[in-house]
Amino acid sequence: MTTIFEMSKKGRIAFKIPNNNIKDYEFDFPEHLLRKTSPRLPQVSELDVVRHYTNLAAKNYSVDVGFYPLGSCTMKYNPKINEKIANDEHFSMIHPFQPMETAQGALQLMYELKEMLCEISGMDDMTLVPSAGAHGELTGMLIARAYHLSRGDTKRKKAIVPDSAHGTNPASARMAGFEVIEIKSGPDGRVDLNELKKHLDEEVAVLLLTNPNTLGLFEKDIIKIAEMVHEKGALLYYDGANLNAILGRTRPGDMGFDIVHLNLHKTFSTPHGMGGPGSGPVGVKKHLSKFLPVPEIIKENNTYKLNYSKPESIGFIRSFFGNFSVLVRTYTYIKTMGKEGLKKVGQMAVLNANYLRKKVSKIMDIAYPGLCMHEFVSTCEKLTKETGVKALDIAKRLLDYGIHAPTMYFPLIVHEDFMIEPTETESKDTLDEFAKILGKIFEEAKQNPELVKNAPYTTPIRRLDEATASRKPIVKFNFEGE
Amino acid sequence: MHRYIPHTDEEIKEMLNEIGVKSIEDLYIDVPKTVDDYNLESEKDEFTVKSEILSLAKKNKVFKIENIFAGAGIYAHYIPTVVEHLANDQRFVTAYTPYQAEVSQGTLQALFEYQTMMCELTGMQVANSSMYDGATALAEAMLMAVRVSRKNKILAASSINPEYLQTSKTYCTPQNIEIEEVKWNDNGTLDIEDLKSKISDETSAVVVGYPNFFGIIEDLKLIKESIPEKTLLIVVSEPVSLTILESPGKLGADIVVGEGQSLGVTPNFGGPGIGFFTTLEKYVRKMPGRIIGQTKDVDGKTGYVMVLQTREQHIRREKATSNICSNHALIALINAIYLSTMGPEGLRKVAKMSYNAAHYFAEKLKEKGYSLIFNGPFFNEFAFDAGENYYEKWKKLAEEGFLGPLPLVKVLPNFKNCALACCTEVNTNESIDNLLKHF
Ligand SMILES: Cc1ncc(COP(=O)(O)O)c(C=O)c1O
Numbered sequence: 001m002t003t004i005f006e007m008s009k010k011g012r013i014a015f016k017i018p019n020n021n022i023k024d025y026e027f028d029f030p031e032h033l034l035r036k037t038s039p040r041l042p043q044v045s046e047l048d049v050v051r052h053y054t055n056l057a058a059k060n061y062s063v064d065v066g067f068y069p070l071g072s073c074t075m076k077y078n079p080k081i082n083e084k085i086a087n088d089e090h091f092s093m094i095h096p097f098q099p100m101e102t103a104q105g106a107l108q109l110m111y112e113l114k115e116m117l118c119e120i121s122g123m124d125d126m127t128l129v130p131s132a133g134a135h136g137e138l139t140g141m142l143i144a145r146a147y148h149l150s151r152g153d154t155k156r157k158k159a160i161v162p163d164s165a166h167g168t169n170p171a172s173a174r175m176a177g178f179e180v181i182e183i184k185s186g187p188d189g190r191v192d193l194n195e196l197k198k199h200l201d202e203e204v205a206v207l208l209l210t211n212p213n214t215l216g217l218f219e220k221d222i223i224k225i226a227e228m229v230h231e232k233g234a235l236l237y238y239d240g241a242n243l244n245a246i247l248g249r250t251r252p253g254d255m256g257f258d259i260v261h262l263n264l265h266k267t268f269s270t271p272h273g274m275g276g277p278g279s280g281p282v283g284v285k286k287h288l289s290k291f292l293p294v295p296e297i298i299k300e301n302n303t304y305k306l307n308y309s310k311p312e313s314i315g316f317i318r319s320f321f322g323n324f325s326v327l328v329r330t331y332t333y334i335k336t337m338g339k340e341g342l343k344k345v346g347q348m349a350v351l352n353a354n355y356l357r358k359k360v361s362k363i364m365d366i367a368y369p370g371l372c373m374h375e376f377v378s379t380c381e382k383l384t385k386e387t388g389v390k391a392l393d394i395a396k397r398l399l400d401y402g403i404h405a406p407t408m409y410f411p412l413i414v415h416e417d418f419m420i421e422p423t424e425t426e427s428k429d430t431l432d433e434f435a436k437i438l439g440k441i442f443e444e445a446k447q448n449p450e451l452v453k454n455a456p457y458t459t460p461i462r463r464l465d466e467a468t469a470s471r472k473p474i475v476k477f478n479f480e481g482e
Numbered sequence: 483m484h485r486y487i488p489h490t491d492e493e494i495k496e497m498l499n500e501i502g503v504k505s506i507e508d509l510y511i512d513v514p515k516t517v518d519d520y521n522l523e524s525e526k527d528e529f530t531v532k533s534e535i536l537s538l539a540k541k542n543k544v545f546k547i548e549n550i551f552a553g554a555g556i557y558a559h560y561i562p563t564v565v566e567h568l569a570n571d572q573r574f575v576t577a578y579t580p581y582q583a584e585v586s587q588g589t590l591q592a593l594f595e596y597q598t599m600m601c602e603l604t605g606m607q608v609a610n611s612s613m614y615d616g617a618t619a620l621a622e623a624m625l626m627a628v629r630v631s632r633k634n635k636i637l638a639a640s641s642i643n644p645e646y647l648q649t650s651k652t653y654c655t656p657q658n659i660e661i662e663e664v665k666w667n668d669n670g671t672l673d674i675e676d677l678k679s680k681i682s683d684e685t686s687a688v689v690v691g692y693p694n695f696f697g698i699i700e701d702l703k704l705i706k707e708s709i710p711e712k713t714l715l716i717v718v719s720e721p722v723s724l725t726i727l728e729s730p731g732k733l734g735a736d737i738v739v740g741e742g743q744s745l746g747v748t749p750n751f752g753g754p755g756i757g758f759f760t761t762l763e764k765y766v767r768k769m770p771g772r773i774i775g776q777t778k779d780v781d782g783k784t785g786y787v788m789v790l791q792t793r794e795q796h797i798r799r800e801k802a803t804s805n806i807c808s809n810h811a812l813i814a815l816i817n818a819i820y821l822s823t824m825g826p827e828g829l830r831k832v833a834k835m836s837y838n839a840a841h842y843f844a845e846k847l848k849e850k851g852y853s854l855i856f857n858g859p860f861f862n863e864f865a866f867d868a869g870e871n872y873y874e875k876w877k878k879l880a881e882e883g884f885l886g887p888l889p890l891v892k893v894l895p896n897f898k899n900c901a902l903a904c905c906t907e908v909n910t911n912e913s914i915d916n917l918l919k920h921f
Contacts, residue, residue, distance in 0.1 A: 004595055004822050014823045015562045017831050021911040025841040029699045029859035035728045038826040039602035046564055049822050053568040060588035062577035077486055078576050081528055090539035096752030097552045097888050099880045105541030106751050119521050131614035132808040167796035171805035177656030180800040218512040254516035273812030274589040275579040277754035316648035319617040320752025332535055338525030341484050347506050348487050354509055355497040399585050427488035459584035461785035469777035470789045475608050476598040
């Protein structure tokens with residue numbers, strides 16, 4: 001599609017700025033700091049802007065367009081009332097530097113949300129500041145670091161991460177200064193206790209765990225794992241990306257986790273916005289509360305305040321108080337669902353995943369047998385061996401049928417895999433339809449592998465040359481030849 | 483039944499049958515039951531939710547936009563209706579990270595165009611498609627400078643945004659990166675002598691605001707000339723100012739970062755905004771964050787994909803250039819729509835009107851006997867001595883309907899009775915005169 005730069009015509013405008021009736025002041029800074037050439041921003045009319053972005057929107061797949069079974073991403077329906085409320089000017093137009101007496105509604109909302117999230121996660125205290133899951137992980141790792149240092153325990157330089165973990169886990173641990181020890185999962189797709197024991201020593205600061213893990217399996221031995229970790233003086237960290245599965249059933253705090261981050265943009269239905277913004281609150285058990293980042297929201301005599309003086313805090317992890325408008329969406333969602341609704345979310349997410357697993361198992365192999373939680377991992381390795389058709393090809397063919405492909409090639413320990421997460425907001429009809437189409441594509445692959453290998457055919461563009469794109473990156477519009 | 487959950491009882495039965503279990507309970511055999519009933523309220527209908535939350539919202543005071551005189555990182559600019567309208571298109575809002583490029587061309591092209599616009603503003607060669615905010619963008623810029631230079635000392639001007647500096651320290655300390663501050667002069671610009679005395683072979687980068695936190699326009703050219711060639715120059719900037727100020731790229735910057743909220747994004751009580759991050763082509767592989775690139779499809783049609791993903795957490799894991807995964811892509815889209823709507827002339831007019839308003843405000847204050855803290859050149863913000871008990875006065879101003887200049891003690895405890903004033907194109911002659919009546 002034509003870029004907006006190509007649509008540009010010198011002199012066109014899309015917006016007229018009214019005059020503020022203030023006289024013109026000469027620039028009083030040195031001449032060499034005065035800009036000489038104008039940035040080549042688009043010069044278009046208002047209709048051009050509207051058409052350009054509307055046409056771009058039409059080239060996007062989204063939850064509002066269709067089924068999005070991306071495992072680990074929790075692409076559920078995003079209620080419209082959340083958007084409406086978050087965009088209300090009493091939330092969107094308030095300035096972080098207005099007197100806190102004039103922002104009591106916002107602070108009260110954050111305070112109450114913090115309490116609700118503590119209840120849901122089973123933690124004692126919570127910060128709402130982190131901007132995404134990975135930002136929460138970094139915050140959590142910094143808390144773990146601060147905790148050990150505060151006790152004079154300086155040799156704890158290692159963080160243990162299972163090989164099935166999301167890539168942000170090792171990256172975040174590393175950013176917080178830890179050496180990352182990867183441990184192999186057992187044959188049942190869960191943490192191998194012997195493997196864990198082998199690596200668990202007095203130098204380990206923290207074990208990072210997702211439960212259910214990224215294979216969609218619940219770590220049955222979690223109580224034992226927590227004991228083992230705590231016995232060695234280490235902390236247990238919960239990656240809350242998969243919290244959706246256990247809503248209303250169990251809580252990370254009850255399983256023995258010391259630190260947890262939640263992905264509000266997953267479990268709590270905030271739209272992912274093409275890759276963000278999200279929000280990644282971090283909850284802790286009481287003994288870690290003093291390390292939480294600033295500011296902290298407190299309530300004193302029915303007034304809400306921000307507290308910046310926490311001497312043992314890890315400090316600032318971004319400016320201001322977090323992604324406030326995401327917090328408004330979450331608050332709205334929890335109020336709408338209520339405790340019964342949240343429990344139902346967990347149940348229906350697990351029901352949908354198991355139902356779809358059963359249906360998909362008739363078409364492709366499921367990586368680990370038995371019941372799953374809210375997602376499962378399947379593999380088409382057999383088909384690949386027989387026909388040369390890869391998971392990637394099937395993913396592309398799904399696009400032709402108007403369905404977004406599941407997560408591919410993750411977790412790394414399963415080959416030619418799909419990680420499928422239907423979420424609770426999809427109906428049985430949708431799941432049946434997905435299974436039917438998947439079956440059809442497998443038939444196609446067997447009958448006519450080339451057909452599938454060259455998919456997609458009907459999308460706005462077809463398969464892209466990604467290798468050249470990374471070898472010789474073109475990362476901005478080329479104005480040359482103007 | 484719940485309105486977001488479609489399952490009928492009949493369907494639930496059929497599904498359980500297909501799975502081969504008797505009840506939902508049977509699906510949880512691996513999971514200990516530790517809660518049955520959260521200590522939370524029960525579900526509520528839409529009428530009730532809306533009325534409850536909006537009455538909570540009403541406890542927040544929304545200032546008339548022309549009466550907002552506080553900035554310090556979050557700016558009140560007028561947002562054209564088309565920007566809000568298009569940014570709420572649910573095909574953007576409810577899309578995910580573009581893992582399937584063929585059905586994400588809307589996201590990808592918009593972000594590619596965003597990257598281009600940010601390069602144009604900053605005068606840099608490459609941009610990523612967003613960081614969380616200005617503070618985290620700066621922190622990541624410091625980490626990147628250390629990856630590039632393999633030296634781990636950073637010199638940062640004390641006059642950069644205090645929260646950015648604090649955030650950077652939080653990010654840098656565990657990696658044994660030392661941040662040393664450089665003083666400012668009486669006129670509010672970086673003290674070049676102090677800079678020179680602190681620079682050493684171990685210095686990987688020098689960080690400076692342009693304009694700095696006090697609104698002062700630093701002489702980037704002079705700073706660049708005062709540091710060794712191998713030392714990176716990291717500039718924290720305000721994008722609107724860059725239609726008036728010479729681009730940092732032209733003046734020798736290696737990395738330019740900042741907060742993009744002023745480009746069409748509502749203040750949102752401080753978040754989400756967007757961190758922008760731009761640098762030189764030679765550093766592209768050391769850069770954090772998602773980058774979108776142009777390529778061709780099998781039919782030779784132009785399309786867009788995420789590029790250089792081998793730097794990223796899902797491939798490099800513990801060796802990744804940063805852990806960022808979800809970023810602020812939707813806000814980048816808003817920036818792009820805003821910049822398309824304003825165009826170069828429009829944005830320049832926004833900048834010039836902001837400049838004029840701030841200078842008018844400062845002039846009038848001086849006429850009334852107030853003095854500015856620094857006499858260096860400023861863009862649309864300036865610090866002044868607001869007199870005894872300014873903090874209380876500021877709260878009174880709020881009752882009168884003005885969000886007055888920020889009492890600096892809120893962020894810098896040593897600045898008693900000082901205020902940081904900010905104007906944008908929305909402040910009129912009349913609104914400034916009205917505020918001045920209270921001074
Ligand atoms: C298991 C897991 N952990 C962590 C993350 C990181 O969260 P975010 O993308 O919000 O940074 C994700 C997101 O994809 C995830 O799936």
